[in-house]
Amino acid sequence: MEKAKMRGSVYYQTAVLTKLIFFEGAKKSDRVNPNHEHYGCVSSFKTMESYRNVWNNFFNYLQEHFKLKNCELITDEHIKSYIEYKIEYYPSKQYLEKIISALGKLEIALNRYSKEKYQFQIIYDFKIRQKLLNNARDLKLVANNYHNRVYDNxxxxxxxxxxxxxxxxxxxxxxxxxxxxxxxxxxxxxxxxxxxxxxxxxxxxxxxxxxxxxxxxxxxxxxxxxxxxxxxxxxxxxxxxxxxxxxxxxxxxxxxxxxxxxxxxxxxxxxxxxxxxxxxxxxxxxxxxxxxxxxxxxxxxxxxxxxxxxxxx
Incomplete structure (x- = not known):
């Protein structure tokens, strides 16, 4: 199969990915069952809307700073850069955790898209997001505390x-x-x-x-x-x-x-x-x-x- 590229606006691409992961009313037991087609999916419209807003913001960031217009080309380097960029603005713990969760669902959606589209699937692995979240908590980089990041020399x-x-x-x-x-x-x-x-x-x-x-x-x-x-x-x-x-x-x-x-x-x-x-x-x-x-x-x-x-x- 010829490899096609994800084209279109930020909002078109996130819409395509949303359809692969959003199943309204999907049972929780199915969403946590690795053998079920709804595994890892989102069943709440409000939650999906929240995640998609993060995706839109992330994709706009990639276009602005990396000139990246095809979401299939996202790597863990892009994930790392975006999260660090958000941390600089001293986010609340809850907001940062929402970003981390949304990027986790993005990983699932991209893997589903690639599996359906290509004979040889592209594997997306964004586990670095959890490491960055843990570091932010440990270093008190979220808004419930403060960490001085000034270099003495x-x-x-x-x-x-x-x-x-x-x-x-x-x-x-x-x-x-x-x-x-x-x-x-x-x-x-x-x-x-x-x-x-x-x-x-x-x-x-x-x-x-x-x-x-x-x-x-x-x-x-x-x-x-x-x-x-x-x-x-x-x-x-x-x-x-x-x-x-x-x-x-x-x-x-x-x-x-x-x-x-x-x-x-x-x-x-x-x-x-x-x-x-x-x-x-x-x-x-x-x-x-x-x-x-x-x-x-x-x-x-x-x-x-x-x-x-x-x-x-």
């Missing part, structure tokens, strides 16, 4: 990363507060030259990034880091800077282990930026409340109290 970590491109990406996160998706792909056209930082009155390099939810904004980095990025484009005769997200976070993890430093992945550089930047605002005459709001906008949030989360309040 971020420069030491960056200096010891094995890949110079990873060093540059981490430096941009540390200096400018960019999310990981803002540094894994940077196009030459995103460089917006040198300008004066209105807070410190110092010269900074400007990178325009498009991150969560399509939010566009400027990331301010040191002129030295900006020149390093410019030189990368010149020396490599390329129009984009690109790294593998998975290889990047693996390098950070390995480096932290070697240095015996608690590992906070790439988010740790963003958290460190937030604390440093709030102090910078205050050192230049801004009130605490003004600093919170200013840093929140720079990190592409809206509410000032989001920044307080990075400060441990």
């Amino acid at each position: 971020p420069l030491l970590i960056i200096e010891n990363l094995s890949n110079p491109k990873h060093q540059l990406a981490a430096t941009i996160q540390l200096e400018g507060g960019a999310r990981s998706e803002g540094v894994t792909l940077i196009k030459k056209e995103q460089l917006k030259d040198i300008k004066i930082d209105e807070i410190t009155n110092k010269s900074v390099g400007v990178i325009e990034t498009k991150e969560k939810g399509g939010k566009v904004g400027d990331v301010f980095i040191s002129t030295k880091t900006y020149e390093t990025l410019q030189n990368f484009f010149l020396q490599n005769n390329t129009s984009y800077f690109k790294i593998s997200y998975q290889e990047y976070i693996d390098d950070i993890k390995t480096t932290c282990q070697k240095l015996n430093i608690t590992h906070h992945e790439s988010h740790g550089f963003r958290w460190t930026f937030a604390q440093n930047r709030v102090r910078e605002y205050q050192n230049h005459g801004y009130t605490y409340e003004q600093a919170l709001q200013g840093v929140s906008w720079e990190m592409k949030h809206f509410r000032a109290n989001i920044t307080e989360h990075y400060l441990g309040h």
Whole structure:
């Protein structure tokens, strides 16, 4: 059988998958029986609607950040990236658990789709979602508690990363507060030259990034880091800077282990930026409340109290 690709909008694809897993009124005894056709399925319309909303959000995230438009190509790397992205926003325990459950049902739906469609089935395994949920609970990354993810010595970590491109990406996160998706792909056209930082009155390099939810904004980095990025484009005769997200976070993890430093992945550089930047605002005459709001906008949030989360309040 010729292998067809799942096509259509996000909402069309989730509708197709919903039909494979939703059986209204299916008995619980059948849904927990591995030998029954309704095993692992959903019988409640309200629950299915809730799960499908998560799927829609997840697929939109994949299109935005990975340019992935075919849900058949989803891997555990995409699952990991999405969950970590959600954890950064300090979700409630219940909301995170709903996401984990929805992704579990997505795994079942994709396996059913593949089994029906192809002679040689694609096997989907998203068990990493449970590991990430357990880690979030253990590290108190859900909203019933707090865990400080700031790196005490971020420069030491960056200096010891094995890949110079990873060093540059981490430096941009540390200096400018960019999310990981803002540094894994940077196009030459995103460089917006040198300008004066209105807070410190110092010269900074400007990178325009498009991150969560399509939010566009400027990331301010040191002129030295900006020149390093410019030189990368010149020396490599390329129009984009690109790294593998998975290889990047693996390098950070390995480096932290070697240095015996608690590992906070790439988010740790963003958290460190937030604390440093709030102090910078205050050192230049801004009130605490003004600093919170200013840093929140720079990190592409809206509410000032989001920044307080990075400060441990």
